[in-house]
Amino acid sequence: MLRAILFDMDGVLFDSMPGHAFAWAKVMSEYGLPMTPEDAFENEGRTGIGTISIFTQRYWNRPATEEEARELYCRKTIVFNEYMAAHGGEPPVMPGAAEVLNKVRAHGLMRVLVTGSAQQSLLTRLEQHYPGHFTSELMVTGDDVRYGKPNPEPYLMGLKKAGATADEALVVENAPLGVRAAVAAGIRTIAVNTGPLADRLLLDEGATWLFPSMQALAEHFEEVVGGEEEG
Numbered sequence: 001m002l003r004a005i006l007f008d009m010d011g012v013l014f015d016s017m018p019g020h021a022f023a024w025a026k027v028m029s030e031y032g033l034p035m036t037p038e039d040a041f042e043n044e045g046r047t048g049i050g051t052i053s054i055f056t057q058r059y060w061n062r063p064a065t066e067e068e069a070r071e072l073y074c075r076k077t078i079v080f081n082e083y084m085a086a087h088g089g090e091p092p093v094m095p096g097a098a099e100v101l102n103k104v105r106a107h108g109l110m111r112v113l114v115t116g117s118a119q120q121s122l123l124t125r126l127e128q129h130y131p132g133h134f135t136s137e138l139m140v141t142g143d144d145v146r147y148g149k150p151n152p153e154p155y156l157m158g159l160k161k162a163g164a165t166a167d168e169a170l171v172v173e174n175a176p177l178g179v180r181a182a183v184a185a186g187i188r189t190i191a192v193n194t195g196p197l198a199d200r201l202l203l204d205e206g207a208t209w210l211f212p213s214m215q216a217l218a219e220h221f222e223e224v225v226g227g228e229e230e231g
Helices: 015-031 037-042 049-062 066-086 098-107 120-129 154-162 176-184 200-205 214-228
Strands: 004-007 109-113 169-173 186-192 210-211
Touching: 004 154, 015 037, 015 049, 015 066, 049 066, 098 109, 098 214, 109 154, 154 169, 154 176, 169 176, 169 214, 176 186, 176 200, 186 214, 200 210, 210 214
Parallel strands: 004 109, 004 169, 169 186, 186 210
Antiparallel strands: none
């Protein structure tokens, strides 16, 4: 019996990944850590420190120090904000996301946010664009976990907060590493390919369903959850 749907944020609820990819590629390259926007999409879902450590290990043959990671992530945040200011301010909501959330609520299902982001304004922003859908009690952020995606810890924590078992939940993800984390937690996953990556990267990680957009998921939502709710 379906009880909860766990949502990633960037690339699912907000069309923010182009800005994040630009900022990551620019700042990492400034620090002598060659990174392309495509690399950013492939590493989406990790915590900021996790992403930084992957590349310092690759190019510096060591993990970043806490000071280096803090400095680099602060710089990345500044560049991301500059990018957004030049492109209309805040990242736009993802088309179709509000419709999906309204259908989840109409089915009486819990909405749980599971994101690698640690933005302090997260709840305010979510309430502004998706009023009444998310609460701090049903939210897992990058500050809450020791291990970010692709480790299953964020989704296991999301299940615990929802009081649900893996077979009572579904995940909505757009990133291969996010799908891997959800599948490792034993949760069936809906992949929405809202970025530039090939479909196979999401399917190869174990996604049960694949849609080209949140709007497409909204249009087929009843087909996905109908059999799940019947158990």
